[in-house]
Amino acid sequence: MKSYRKELWFEIPSRRGFVNITGEVDACLRASGISEGLCLVNAMHITASVFINDDEAGLHQDFERWLEQFAPHEPLNLYKHNNTGEDNGDGHLKRTIMGREVVVAITDGKLDFGPWEQIFYGEFDGRRRKRVLVKLIGE
């Protein structure tokens, strides 16, 4: 069994944002030499997500509006978590809806995707350096 590990680093300049990381995950797969297996991609921070959806700007604006509707950033005192001195209570909930991780099949040395699947990093408390873990196992 082979395994491969890499951290991807991000510093999103605003509080929230989405970044297509499919190419970076694909580069990990090529570097690993794995042709059959599983690929785990997860946010290492608890106010960020990794998810799979469409690379379409309108959809990303829809996600932003929708997440803000269900877990608004303000008022800050809506969240007991913010009593710790943080202001990211909403980010923990937004990340919960979008998910921490994806698992992708590796087949014939490729990410085994449907026609529109792309992997995104979702940031909900940015303006600082944060990480995504890529872990592959297989042979």
Next chain:
Amino acid sequence: MKSYRKELWFEIPSRRGFVNITGEVDACLRASGISEGLCLVNAMHITASVFINDDEAGLHQDFERWLEQFAPHEPLNLYKHNNTGEDNGDGHLKRTIMGREVVVAITDGKLDFGPWEQIFYGEFDGRRRKRVLVKLIGE
């Protein structure tokens, strides 16, 4: 390490629907000859889900009502994604709540499930052929 891959195809006659695919995934496991490992089942389309829950018709009606409440199909102009000419902006959000994938343990050649766990395909933009990927690794 052994691996196994199969695509399951669906054409749901309505916009939305749930299909119990546990038997089909179980058939993949038997065909694979794998007795210990992991089983990934994921929607290959970004307006569809694979999830685990109860095979109970009332619950499925609850899911339908609840998802429509949080991401209504209409008005179509609620979603910027629909400016692309699509009418499935809601489907992308509904699938986000229900999830893209499940990972199931394989133990002693069986899907290692609790008493009521069943795997479902969730369709949120049907009336066309779409796929689910089953990928198993183990030995």
Next chain:
Amino acid sequence: MKSYRKELWFEIPSRRGFVNITGEVDACLRASGISEGLCLVNAMHITASVFINDDEAGLHQDFERWLEQFAPHEPLNLYKHNNTGEDNGDGHLKRTIMGREVVVAITDGKLDFGPWEQIFYGEFDGRRRKRVLVKLIGE
């Protein structure tokens, strides 16, 4: 390839609650002897969750309030599922938001976590014995 399996049992004394199970999962990893691989942790019941987030009491109160807002326990007749004689329709939906499972990378014999990641059992229909499955594969 090595594999390891253990069931963790819980009996939460109230309807809902969160339990940090990171230590128990870590003990499974040490018992497995696996140094590189993947760790699946999933609820075996369909009104319970396994998720990763912060071990902060205020955040857990925020989750409780937020989930109750989106899938209130009462009125019981809000859920067709409760027509079966159950009163846990809300629990099925709450678990859907929080997720059934997590997959964690195993690197150098450790759960490969970011600085604040902790694994939780989330109970949404407690006061009875229920199980979580820990399954590890790797070498």
